Amino acid sequence: MYALQVKDLTKVYSSRIRAVDSISFNVESGEIFGLLGPNGAGKTTTIKMISTISRPTSGSILVFGVDAEKHPDKVRELIGYIPQSVSVDGDLTGYENLLIFSKLSYVSKKERDARIIFALEYMGLKERANELVKHYSGGMMRRLEIAQALVNRPKLLILDEPTIGLDPASKTKMWDYLKKMNREFGTTILLTTHDMAEADLLCHRIAIMNAGKIAAIGSPQELKMSVGVEMIKLCLDSSAIEKLVIPDELGKIIGYENSSVIISVENAEKKIPSIVEYLLKRGIKIESISFNKPTLNDVFLKYARVAFEEGESYSQARMTRRVFARRSR
């Protein structure tokens, strides 16, 4: 079953800017799906429409089969939305934030208290549950937002740039929590990011957006394969190079360069030991080995080649600044 079906989704703003231009994609139940793209690509607009916050100009959105245009209230019962800017209330305590939002999400009284206690412990916030949230660090505020999702248990959790502005340690922690939530509760997760490492580590599948369109879609592995092959460069004795033959299961010689041979392989890390063994057996001396594999960065640059500053609208720049200003308070 699909958690999300987006078809021909379009959003045109009054100034006739096509922020999202007829995109279609599906997210399977239980998947972690990432929307990647430069600033201004239309990621946030897309998830705002999915969260029923903004109305599509045309196209359809089905969340677990429910039409978001016809029954936005029913869709809101299925989703949890965590916007880019911190959305917890600084003037309330961590506990109160969980309590108020669980009430607004109609979590039954019976389950509420147990879930809140569990979420606070699970996210490591128990000690500071009764402190005002404005005294929390940026990472803790994000954890509290995930805790809200743990209390309300949405079937589809939507996050806009979940780790923007977090330090590397908090980032890694956040990834662990999201993965755990996906695994233990079967929560389908839709997130936007422009952090390649995040997309690679976290997402089962990603879609790369550029200028309101989806430029590429697939698993991180598939996308990396689509931009280029992995290559091993072997520096050998020049006499050995000419008559070097490599069996097909190890790789394919695709070129020569000075005293080196370049071999295209699948999964370089695993093939290197076999190739070394093969060469040594035939008495060929290896001077050095290096290898190169495409990263999601290459994928990103290929499909979203747009000047970063150019794509960034004024309001988004302002929004990002606000996030930082709030975090650094």
Place this chain on the structure above:
Amino acid sequence: MIRIVKFLSSSLTIAEMEARKIRHDSTELWTRAVQPALWLLLFGEVFNRIKGITSSNISYITFIAPGVLAQSVLFVSIFYGITIVWERDVGLLTKLLSTPSPRSSIVVGKALAAGVRGIFQAIMIFGLTLIIGINLRLDPFDVISVFVVIVLFAMCFSSLSMTLASLLKTRERMMGIGQAITMPLFFASNAIYPLDLMPEWLRTISLFNPLSYVVDAMRSLLITGDYSGIPLDAVALVLSTLIFVSLASIMIRRLIE
């Protein structure tokens, strides 16, 4: 759960949120009490020496006490939209509106929250009148009725403010429009002088000013004990509250789009 129960529970939860915030930090309540205190202690005391503003045997300072109370609630409510814009800016409003709670219940809840603040204002001002010895009829029925009037009144004008916020979208503009609205509303009402003293044209305007009905109701409850005008006041107040709450519920989505 049936719809109406869900609606009420969400609205009350939003009001509860406000009450909890006031409990954590009550500074604003105290600073907001300064202005009405000045109106009573300075303006009221001085004008109290001029006889003839009020027709009957009521002293001027007693006469304006309900007006000052209404004015301070008006201030709380008319600037409530600024809080909403701020909540939009930090992402909180988006989060509230993405919960399964109906959007109108969030608006009603916010309006109720303004009412909660209004009641605290009233308590402060009642305390003040006791200290300076203004004689108000503070028996339970009257006080509770005044609270009801205050909640409706705060809901009415905070909804107007939220509607304006949905159109204007920035805090700076809201500050400006708030200033521009409050004073005309205040002076075109019976808050600090009786309707009889007004020129004909101003009296006509004041008939369309919800503040006049609020002050009239409060004055009947707190001073004269003559309830004959209250049904009309109630109808006018409830009607304008319904209109503005509905308007704000429709408009609020413009703020987050």
